[in-house]
Amino acid sequence: MSHFTPPDPPTLATIAEAKKSLEVQQQSLRELSEKIQSAQDTLSRYIRETQYAITEMEKERGILEEKVTITLAYISPIKRLPAELLREIFYFNFEEYPCCAWVLSAVCRMWRKLVLSMPILWSKIRLMTNLASSAETIRLWLERSGNSVPLDIEIFLRYSPSPVTAISSKNRRRVSYVTTQLFGDALDVGPGQATPVIQLAPVGGGAGHAATLVQVPQHHNAHVPQILHTANAIAASATGLMHTLTAQGPDDVFGMPPLIPSDRSSHNSKTRKAMHWGHITFYYLVEQMHRWERFVFRFDKQFSSYAALGAVEGDAPLLREFEVSCAEASFYPNWKWLPSAPPNTHDTSSLRSLTLHYVPFKWTSSVFHNLRTLNLRCLPNVHLAIDRILYIINQSPQLEQMSLSFASPGQPVLPLTPTTCPYLRSFNISGHYHLTALVEALILPALETLVFDVDTRDAVEDTVSALLARSGNPPLTRLSLAYGVHNTSFFFSAAGVTSWHFLSELDQLEILQVGSTPFEPLVAALSAPSEDAQQDRWMCPNLTTLCLRACHTRGDAVARLVQMVDARNPDLSNGGAPFAVGGVAPARLKKLEVHECSQLGPDVVAWLKTRVDEVSCSDPLFDRWVVLA
Incomplete structure (x- = not known):
C-alpha cells in the first residue's frame, strides 16, 4: 500500500x-x-x-x-566392617568426647541403631543448661543409659535465661558438608532422614588421635586389608568430626544433648517451666541414684526450684565423687538431704571426693567418712565450731587434698586435740581468723601445697612456721599467702608478714604467691645473700614461679625487683650464671607475675621479659594511699 x-x-x-x-x-x-x-x-x-x-x-x-x-x-566398605569393630571405634571416641553419642546417632540409621544399643555411650551426662530448657533432655539421656551402667553426671545450671541456640539452616548445611567430607559414601544416610535439632553449647575436649585397629581374625576374606583401611579411616573421621565441630567456637559446638522443643507461646509458660525445672530434673536423677558413680551439679545463684536439691537422698553404693556448688552465697533451709543425713542412714561407702560450696550440710553426716578429697565452703550464716570442723577432718584419715573456707566459724566447744593427716598433700584454708586455731591443731607431714588465705590478726609467718615445724618440715613446693581475690582491698593487713626468714627453711619451694603484704622486704629476701640483709644463703633456691598481688610499695620497689631478677636470672647471652653460696645456686625464675603493686613502666616490663620466660604485669587501678572522701 x-x-x-x-x-x-x-x-x-x-x-x-x-x-x-x-x-x-x-x-x-x-x-x-x-x-x-x-x-x-x-x-x-x-x-x-x-x-x-x-x-x-x-x-x-x-x-x-x-x-x-x-x-x-x-x-561401601563400612557395610563389611564387623559391628564389634565399629563398637570399638565408638568407644574410642567416647573416651575423648563423652557426648559423642548424640553426634554418632545422627549420622545414619545403622549407626543410630548401634549407638542406641550401647548404654555405656550414654553413661556420661554433660549438660550446660538454664531454667528455660526442658528437663526431658535428662530423662531421655537416662533412658538411653540403660538400667545397670554406672552414671557420671555433670550439670551446670545458669540462672540467667539465655536464648537457646539451635542449628540454623546454614549450620545444617555446614554439618552435612562436614559429615560428607569426612565420611564420604561410606555413610548410609537414608532418604528423607532428617537431621535432629541439637543444642549448641561449649564443651571441653582435648585433642586426640585416631586408633589403629589391627586385630582382626585371620580367617576373614581377601577384603580384610580394605576393611582395616576403612576402619582406620572411620576412627580418624569420627575423631575428626568431633575436632571439626569443637573448633567452630563456643557458640557453634556439638557437645550437648538434643534440644527438646519448648513452648514459646507465652511468658507464663516459661515462668512455670522455670519454677519446676529443678523438681522434674532431680526426680529423674534421684530415681537412678543407685547408679551414680560421679555427681557434679553447679549453679551460679539460687533458683526458684532450688529446694529440689533436698530430694537428693538415698543409697548411692557406687558414688565416688559428689559435688554441689553454688557460686553465690544465699540462705538455704536445713534440707534432709545426703550431706545432712544422720550417720549410717544411707550407703555412701565408696565416696572418696566431696565438694560442697554454699549449700547446707551436717558435720555429723556419714558423707565425711573415708574421703580422699574434701572441699567445703560454708554458708556465711552457719557458725560451725572449730572443734567440729576438726571432727570432720578426723573422719577421713586418708585425706590427700583439703580445701576449707569458713566466713564465720564459732569458737571451739571442746579443747582441740592435735590431729595428724599423714597423707595430706594439698591444704587450702581461707576465711575468718578463728581458723588459725584449727591450723595450730594440725600436723601435716606430707604437705606439698599450702594456700593460707585467713584474715589473721597475728603475724602469719608464726602460724606457717609452727605448722611446718610440727609437721617435720614437709616437702612444701607451693606456698600461697593472702593471694585470694577477697584480700585485695584498700588496706594491707591481710597477709600480716613481718619477716620472711622462715623462707630459709623452704629449700624445695617452687611456687610462691603472696598478696597484700610489703613489697620490698619480700623481694630483698629473695635477692642475692648479703651481710646487710643478714643472709648467708639463698632463700628458696628452687623457686621458679613468683606471683605478687596488691603488695604496697615504696619508692625503690621497682629497683629492688630488678635487682632480684638480675641476681636470680643473669644475662645468658654473656654467659652469666647466678653465683653459688655454700655450694648452692638458685634455679632460674620461669614465671613472674606482679599485679596491682607498682607501676613498673614499659621499659622495665620489656627488660623483665628478656630475663624471665613468662611475665605478667598490671598497674594499680588507684592510689591505695589516697583517703577517699
Whole structure:
C-alpha cells in the first residue's frame, strides 16, 4: 500500500480517500494481531509441554540418584566392617568426647541403631543448661543409659535465661558438608532422614588421635586389608568430626544433648517451666541414684526450684565423687538431704571426693567418712565450731587434698586435740581468723601445697612456721599467702608478714604467691645473700614461679625487683650464671607475675621479659594511699 500524503487543509475528496485507507489499515492490524496471538499461544503450549517433560525427567533423575546413593552405601566398605569393630571405634571416641553419642546417632540409621544399643555411650551426662530448657533432655539421656551402667553426671545450671541456640539452616548445611567430607559414601544416610535439632553449647575436649585397629581374625576374606583401611579411616573421621565441630567456637559446638522443643507461646509458660525445672530434673536423677558413680551439679545463684536439691537422698553404693556448688552465697533451709543425713542412714561407702560450696550440710553426716578429697565452703550464716570442723577432718584419715573456707566459724566447744593427716598433700584454708586455731591443731607431714588465705590478726609467718615445724618440715613446693581475690582491698593487713626468714627453711619451694603484704622486704629476701640483709644463703633456691598481688610499695620497689631478677636470672647471652653460696645456686625464675603493686613502666616490663620466660604485669587501678572522701 502506497504511502498517502493528504493535502493540508483537507478537502472533501481527500477525507473520503483517507477513510477508505483507514478501513484497510484497521483490517491489516486485526489480521496481524491475530497472527501474533496465535504464535504466542503456540509458544506457551510448547513451553508447558517442555517444562512438564523436564519435570518428569528430574523426578526420574532423583529416583535414579537415590538408587545410586543406596547402592553406593550398600557396596561401601563400612557395610563389611564387623559391628564389634565399629563398637570399638565408638568407644574410642567416647573416651575423648563423652557426648559423642548424640553426634554418632545422627549420622545414619545403622549407626543410630548401634549407638542406641550401647548404654555405656550414654553413661556420661554433660549438660550446660538454664531454667528455660526442658528437663526431658535428662530423662531421655537416662533412658538411653540403660538400667545397670554406672552414671557420671555433670550439670551446670545458669540462672540467667539465655536464648537457646539451635542449628540454623546454614549450620545444617555446614554439618552435612562436614559429615560428607569426612565420611564420604561410606555413610548410609537414608532418604528423607532428617537431621535432629541439637543444642549448641561449649564443651571441653582435648585433642586426640585416631586408633589403629589391627586385630582382626585371620580367617576373614581377601577384603580384610580394605576393611582395616576403612576402619582406620572411620576412627580418624569420627575423631575428626568431633575436632571439626569443637573448633567452630563456643557458640557453634556439638557437645550437648538434643534440644527438646519448648513452648514459646507465652511468658507464663516459661515462668512455670522455670519454677519446676529443678523438681522434674532431680526426680529423674534421684530415681537412678543407685547408679551414680560421679555427681557434679553447679549453679551460679539460687533458683526458684532450688529446694529440689533436698530430694537428693538415698543409697548411692557406687558414688565416688559428689559435688554441689553454688557460686553465690544465699540462705538455704536445713534440707534432709545426703550431706545432712544422720550417720549410717544411707550407703555412701565408696565416696572418696566431696565438694560442697554454699549449700547446707551436717558435720555429723556419714558423707565425711573415708574421703580422699574434701572441699567445703560454708554458708556465711552457719557458725560451725572449730572443734567440729576438726571432727570432720578426723573422719577421713586418708585425706590427700583439703580445701576449707569458713566466713564465720564459732569458737571451739571442746579443747582441740592435735590431729595428724599423714597423707595430706594439698591444704587450702581461707576465711575468718578463728581458723588459725584449727591450723595450730594440725600436723601435716606430707604437705606439698599450702594456700593460707585467713584474715589473721597475728603475724602469719608464726602460724606457717609452727605448722611446718610440727609437721617435720614437709616437702612444701607451693606456698600461697593472702593471694585470694577477697584480700585485695584498700588496706594491707591481710597477709600480716613481718619477716620472711622462715623462707630459709623452704629449700624445695617452687611456687610462691603472696598478696597484700610489703613489697620490698619480700623481694630483698629473695635477692642475692648479703651481710646487710643478714643472709648467708639463698632463700628458696628452687623457686621458679613468683606471683605478687596488691603488695604496697615504696619508692625503690621497682629497683629492688630488678635487682632480684638480675641476681636470680643473669644475662645468658654473656654467659652469666647466678653465683653459688655454700655450694648452692638458685634455679632460674620461669614465671613472674606482679599485679596491682607498682607501676613498673614499659621499659622495665620489656627488660623483665628478656630475663624471665613468662611475665605478667598490671598497674594499680588507684592510689591505695589516697583517703577517699
